Each structure stands twice: as structure tokens, then as C-alpha cells.
Amino acid sequence: xxxxxxxxxxxxxxxxxxxxxxxxxxxxxxxxxxxxxxxxxxxxxxxxxxxxxxxxxxxxxxxxxxxxxxxxxxxxxxxxxxxxxxxxxxxxxxxxxxxxxxxxxxxxxxxxxxxxxxxxxxxxxxxxxxxxxxxxxxxxxxxxxxxxxxxxxxxxxxxxxxxxxxxxxxxxxxxxxxxxxxxxxxxxxxxxxxxxxxxxxxxxxxxxxxxxxxxxxxxxxxxxxxxxxxxxxxxxxxxxxxxxxxxxxxxxxxxxxxxxxxxxxxxxxxxxxx
Numbered sequence: 001x002x003x004x005x006x007x008x009x010x011x012x013x014x015x016x017x018x019x020x021x022x023x024x025x026x027x028x029x030x031x032x033x034x035x036x037x038x039x040x041x042x043x044x045x046x047x048x049x050x051x052x053x054x055x056x057x058x059x060x061x062x063x064x065x066x067x068x069x070x071x072x073x074x075x076x077x078x079x080x081x082x083x084x085x086x087x088x089x090x091x092x093x094x095x096x097x098x099x100x101x102x103x104x105x106x107x108x109x110x111x112x113x114x115x116x117x118x119x120x121x122x123x124x125x126x127x128x129x130x131x132x133x134x135x136x137x138x139x140x141x142x143x144x145x146x147x148x149x150x151x152x153x154x155x156x157x158x159x160x161x162x163x164x165x166x167x168x169x170x171x172x173x174x175x176x177x178x179x180x181x182x183x184x185x186x187x188x189x190x191x192x193x194x195x196x197x198x199x200x201x202x203x204x205x206x207x208x209x210x211x212x213x214x215x216x217x218x219x220x221x222x223x224x225x226x227x228x229x230x231x232x233x234x235x236x237x238x239x240x241x242x243x244x245x246x247x248x249x250x251x252x253x254x255x256x257x258x259x260x261x262x263x264x265x266x267x268x269x270x271x272x273x274x
Contacts, residue, residue, distance in 0.1 A: 032138045033061040044137040045114055047104045051130050051137045054112035055086060058120055062141070068113075075113045082145040084123050086115050091174055092232060095123035097149030099231035122146060149231065158230055160197045161185075163219070165233075166226035167212030168246075169270065176267035177226060181233035182240030183272070190244065241265065243272035 029044035030037065031053050042057040055075050059066035064079025073088035085094040086106050092099050093106065093115055100119045107114055117137045121128035125142025161181055169177045187193035187200045194200050201218065203209050212218040222230075241264050245257045248269045261273035 029135045029137060031057055032136055033058065034139070034141055036061060043110075044117065044135075045109050047107075050102075050104050051117045051128070052107075052109075052114035053117050053120065053137055053139075055084070055115050055120075056112055062124075073108070073113075082123060084120075086113060088113060092228065093119055093123070094228075095119075095146050098146055098152060099149075099228050099235060101232050101235065101237045153231065153234055157197050157234060158227070160201055161233060162222040162227045162230035164197075164201050164210060164212065165229050166222035167217040167220060168210065169268070170223055170226070172268040172270070174225065174229060175239060176270060177229035178232055178237060179240050179243065179265075179267050179272060180246060180270070181229055182238050183243050183246055185233055185238075186240060186242065186244055240272065242274050245273040246270045 029046060029051065031042050031044050032038070038057050038061065042054055042060075045052045055077055056066060059077050059079070062079055064077060064082075066075065066077045068075050075086050077084045083094075083096055088106055088108050090106050091102055093102060094100070100122060102116050102119060104116070117128040117130075117139060121139045121141075123146050124139075125144050125146055126140045127142075128140075129138045130136075131138065161184060164184055165177050165181045169180045172180075184197060184200050187203075188195055188197060194203050201210060202213060208214050210218070243264050245261050247257050249255075249258065249271060250269065257273050258271070264272045264274055266272070
């Protein structure tokens with residue numbers, strides 16, 4: 001009697017395992033780097049519509065040196081003309097001193113650090129493509145890697161934007177720091193405000209606009225995170241939804257923004273308005 005009861009259960013379990021294996025195989029994503037199909041140990045991962053691949057696959061294909069710091073969970077890949085740094089849990093990679101935004105984040109899967117395929121391609125000056133029918137990520141490297149940050153960023157813009165971000169949002173999440181930088185750049189683009197970052201920060205048309213200008217913290221050395229946030233803003237990352245103002249309702253000495261502007265969102269301690 002026991003065998004009669006257990007057999008159907010065993011058959012059901014076997015059927016489930018076969019279906020699961022089949023589904024997993026169908027969901028597998030392969031990688032091709034400059035015409036070379038990577039070994040089966042390397043698989044791409046799709047997260048919220050973005051194709052990721054292990055940074056190890058790139059290092060094995062293109063050579064160079066790849067190191068891993070287990071304390072900071074940071075990978076550093078150095079090859080000819082390119083230094084790429086990626087850290088688990090962040091929303092960016094660094095390539096030749098540039099900050100490239102990863103909206104779905106950097107993460108570890110199956111023991112490997114995963115980075116967006118399009119960012120890897122951009123860092124190598126190339127292109128990435130996704131073939132839906134074959135579930136394959138294809139990357140073609142360019143003739144030269146991405147331009148280095150020292151040449152790409154306007155030094156004055158980076159100097160002042162990183163300082164206002166640091167002074168206004170030190171300790172805030174990266175998204176909050178980016179949004180603060182976005183507000184400054186939104187004002188630069190608006191005809192009602194000065195057309196430079198420096199001009200916006202020190203604008204006194206309707207009184208001092210930013211408290212760090214009053215208390216002098218605008219001149220303090222910016223945090224490393226603030227510099228990264230400034231670079232991301234200068235790369236075109238914009239999460240502000242058009243915000244032109246922000247303030248901390250706990251510390252603010254005036255409620256003018258909240259009473260006269262349209263609320264957009266809250267990130268950390270700051271409320272953002274149009």
C-alpha cells in the first residue's frame with residue numbers, strides 16, 4: 001500500500017524537476033564578445049529589462065588584470081586603455097574616471113559581480129545588442145576606450161557641482177545627492193536663473209539660494225560620493241522630474257517653497273518641488 005501511495009508522488013516530483021530544468025535551460029542567456037562565444041560557465045542575467053554579464057567574462061575575453069576586494073566587494077579590471085571599477089550594491093560603474101549610471105544597480109549573482117552589458121560596451125567604446133530569439137548578449141568593442149574623466153568633464157563645473165552636492169546632502173543616499181545636483185543643472189538650463197553652475201550656487205537675485213553659501217561649507221572638500229554624484233549628473237543622469245527647488249523641512253527657516261511650489265517627491269531628508 002505504501003508503494004502505491006509514494007509512486008505517484010515520486011512521479012509528480014520527477015515531472016516537476018524535468019519542467020524546472022527545461023524552463024531554466026530556456027531562460028539561459030548566452031554571451032558573445034567580439035565574435036567569441038563565452039564558455040558555458042558565463043551566463044547573462046536579465047534584471048528589469050537590462051542585460052547583465054559577469055565582469056570576469058570580459059577580463060577573460062580581453063585580457064588585463066582583474067582584482068576583487070572582498071571587504072568593499074569591489075572589482076577592478078585594468079586592461080589596455082581602460083580601468084573599470086564596479087562595486088556591489090552601487091548604482092554606477094567607473095570607467096577611466098567617468099561615472100556611468102546603472103539604474104538597476106550592480107550586484108552579485110552565482111558568485112560573480114554583474115554589470116550592465118551596455119555600460120561595459122560604452123566603457124570599451126563599443127556597442128551592445130540583445131538578441132531576444134536566441135537570448136544572447138552581443139558586445140563589440142570600439143577602436144578606443146571611453147574618454148577619460150579628466151578630459152571629458154569641465155573642471156570648473158565638476159568642482160562647484162560636487163561641492164554644492166556635498167554641502168547640501170552629505171550622508172544622503174546617492175539618489176538624493178544626484179537629485180540635488182539635478183536641481184542645480186535644471187536652474188542652469190532655465191532662463192530665470194544664471195546660466196552657469198557657479199552663478200546658480202551664488203545667485204542672490206531673491207536672496208541667498210543655498211545655505212552652504214551663508215555658512216561657508218560650500219568651500220569644504222567634497223566627499224567622494226558627492227564627486228561621483230556630480231559626475232553622474234554631468235553624464236546626463238536626471239531623476240529630478242523637473243524639480244527646481246528642494247529643502248529640509250526640519251532645518252528650513254522658511255516655508256516659502258512648500259507654500260508656493262508644487263511638491264514632486266521626497267528623497268532622504270529633502271523634499272523636491274517645481
